[in-house]
Amino acid sequence: MVALGGISILFLMLAFGLPVAFAMAVSGAAGLLMIGGVDMVMGILETVPFSTANSYEMITIPMFILMAEFVILSGVANDLFAAAAKWVGRVPGGLGMATAVAGAGFGAISGSSTAAAATLSSTSIPAMLEQGYEPKLAGGVVAISGTLAMLIPPSIALVLYGIIADVSIGALLVGGIIPGILVTLTIVLTVYLLVIQDRSRAPAGRSYTLREKFASLKVCGAMILLFSGVTGTIYAGIATPTEAAGIGAFGAFLLALRSGNLTAGTLRAALVRAVHATAMILMIMLGAHVFGTFFTLTQITQELVHWVGSLDVSPWVIMALILFGYVLLGCVMDQIAILILTVPVVLPVVLSLGFDPVWFGVIVVITAEVGMVTPPMGLNVFVVARYTGRPLEEIFAGVMPHVVAHLILIAALTAFPQIITWLPSTMRY
DSSP, X not given: OHHHHHHHHHHHHHHTTOOHHHHHHHHXXXXXXXXXXXXXXXHHHHHHHHHHHOOGGGGHXXXXXXHHHHHHHHTHHHHHHHHHHHHHTTSTTHHHHHHHHHHHHHHTTOOOHHHHHHHHHHHXXXXXXXXXXXXXXXXXXXXXXHTHHHHSSSOHHHXXXXXXXXXXXXXXHHHTHHHHHHHXXXXXXXXXXHHHHOGGGSOOOOOXXXXXXXXXXXXXXXXXXXHIIIIIHHHTTSSOHHHHHHHHHHHHHHHHHHHTOOOHHHHHHHHHHHHXXXXXXXXXXXXXXXXXXXHXXXXXXHHHHHHHHTOOSOHHHXXXXXXXXXXXXXXTSOHHHHHXXXXXXXXXXXXXXXXXXXXXXXXXXXXXXXXXXXXXXXHHHHHHHHHXXXXXXXXXXXXXXXXXXXXXXXXXXXXXXXXXXXXXHTOOO
């Protein structure tokens, strides 16, 4: 009954628009007050902030965020799109496919999906509209391509999951590589099928000489080097995720410096944005720890595990329901908040059913990608609409075929978990 009261307070405050961090902290403190009085609440509030922030792995988050800021400053995403467009521009829907490839490349050197969506919006949408692409198709492919940064390492979402679930962050980041490639191919195939269905959606682009195509690949060298410095060193066991994040931030700094876009003003702005984003995530984690302590004391997680274990249904049915729940939550909540709020409750159930925690982490992040583009709170759609001035309804309509394709891919990755777990199993520690 006490647990139900705390949960009710949480959702009531979320409904009134209180920030997630404060909603979890207040509802958790209220629940602790009901259980143990003022002394318990004060004891928790005195220890939780330090224990939350005092984590070596937490350094990974601001470093990856700073890396993303420097990558944006470098303008490498524009070059990636231009290079991809030269190679596939003549294919039906070629610029849409180039957007997906550029999104994957940007995701490989940046862990921020909203940053990817904003950058691609200013680069690829004007190019597609100028060539005569259907605005709905152009907006949809940019919104969904931006989500690749959530999955392809370095991924802030996977780092957060690893910290919350106490799972190897290195294994999670490496586990996101193959699914990231598959998601990219899924976006490309969806664009191709949409254009084949109606050729007027995307006129063919101009052709380029082989010399021009190979000349465009020079931008890929810096991207591959930066990706190797982060994910490659983690996979080879040369660096921990925290050390690799530092390498990545420094490498991205050098990219921005080489581009000539790094000035005292832009450096200060990038640092301020990174601090703001880190503080937001840390506040959400702090609030989640207060609420999680209350939830633990109510024994609700243990009771849930026991109840699920007593059900006479296949574990796959329960997993399907869990993933469906994540899709619904993604429609109304921020993905970082969803991870922090749900993983401590859901993961024990998942482990009791015999599923791999690394596999589950990657699947949850892919499912969260869908939430980034579904109404009413599809954050990437709002970002694209803001940067392009296009109607929200248009971009939501354009992204729906990609949502269906993503759900099919999630079903395949659920049926064949080895697609995710194989590469981490070959890592050197």
